[in-house]
Amino acid sequence: MPSQLPEMPDPRRREFVRIAAAAAATLAAGAATQPAMARPTTPRPGTPRPGTPMGPIRQIAAGVLDIGYVEMGPASGAPILLFHGWPYDIHAFAEVVPVLVARGHRVIIPHLRGHGSTVFRAASTPRNAQQAALAADGIALMDALRIEKAVVAGFDWGARTANIMAVLWPQRCTALVSVSGYLIGSQAGNAKPLAPAQELQWWYQFYFATERGKAGYAANTNAFNRQIWQLASPAWKFDDATFDRSAASLANPDHVAIVIHNYRWRLGLAEGEAQYDAVEARLAGAPPITIPTITMEGDANGAPHPAPENHRAKFTGPYEHRLITGGVGHNLPQEAPLAFAQAVLDATGLAR
Template structure:
């Protein structure tokens, strides 16, 4: 497997990002190794909040939320998915599969030996994070579902998703900062957009970002449809508390919060919210509010 690594200098001096990088080495599933980056903030001895990002972001997405969570006494672990952020980037699109992403992040949880996890997942962080929950439910104690889905190919994903997927495959230059701006309500600053572009020095680093939209199961014949259906069978039997927090201006994910509310037993009676003035990247639009709601959810569901 040919692997690219973004030069560290690309991450120097990023705005509002004072966090120290951490790394571990995982099996690339072909006999080699991949370096995965993660943030680890707050007291090490307490139960972790696992922040899972999606496409085409990285742990920078959670920069405004991490201090609010740690000030409340929580440990925060925020990995960069393989192909994103400071993590290694396989150079060929065929190296990226949905199953591999689940396996790679499973390796991360195993190596970090995380237990009593509060999962916070958005976009592909949910497609992967919810599969982790189904694979190893004993590691998790609650879940926050934000602007994400776990599709099984039996419902159309809608015109907005189809438009996004067509754009991702056809645009000549895949600019992460511009994409995050397009999915946010507020106006990002130039340095913020540059921070989202930082992991990708040129188009050769973007194989994972380009491939992700094509990995979403859209029909019954897609390769991961069955695996997601099997994950749902597990999720429907879990009693862990589930909170949905969705952005009102996210056209792709509109209404999917109700799927989780109706299908996961632990969602009953929780303070679910559709957040106004929030788009797909609600961490950018309402990060403070989001973090405070997560803190309150954790306090209210403490065992």
């Protein structure tokens, strides 16, 4: 899939590609860091095998979850947290991580709740996927890993998670990279009808609102998500192995419950948890993001997404927007990894 790095002079481009190649070689040699509080585990179904470019999965108790995550790079490096979306997993960042590690960063890529080896610590905990809960997971992971401050970056659900972390805990977030811009929503906002063409893009949200949709997603998870990949990234010619590698992470026992709750909560068809009521009320006001931010968009994103001019005013700190061309769709980090990695590095620079 061809992609274009935004406004990168030729000498800088050559150096960036050289670093990326060197980083890949470093990771292939097994460069990884074992954090003191984490514990390696026998890989569970739906997690990468040790020795893959993403490295071994580690588990750590963080809030209500036992979070599965990959950590690469030196423990002393400036931390970066990368958050994937739905229906994707940590492999979206497989080619992003080596570039960041080569620049000396400590990179953490967690499985979101309902994905991979991330599981609830108690059977009684609600399988809640409202936006505030996912953001709280990010902060709980930082606390568990004793990370005071980090760059946060992501796409889809992961971008929304990073957006909310930046709003609620700006003192914990060095900078933000957000694919598709400002994604904080509310139940009241989602209740407003859209133009028919826009409503059509949200077909799966309405499907999930029904019990038939819940049963259909459970019965046809892989086929359903392959279709989402194709619709969201129409020019991305991914192969079966690429899809299967990420699809394995969707075999999580809570995956269906989390996905269904996420979309039903957005439409006001499912309750959230009372502990997040005050936070959601604040988020419903669409508060601005004040930390240094780079937003990104692929030129062939087939998923619902806002126009960049519609959210520019929401970013009040140092800010850039980048359009990545060449048929890049919704899964921007996996389709244009060098462009995404460069944005993360540049956002770090904006924070200086």
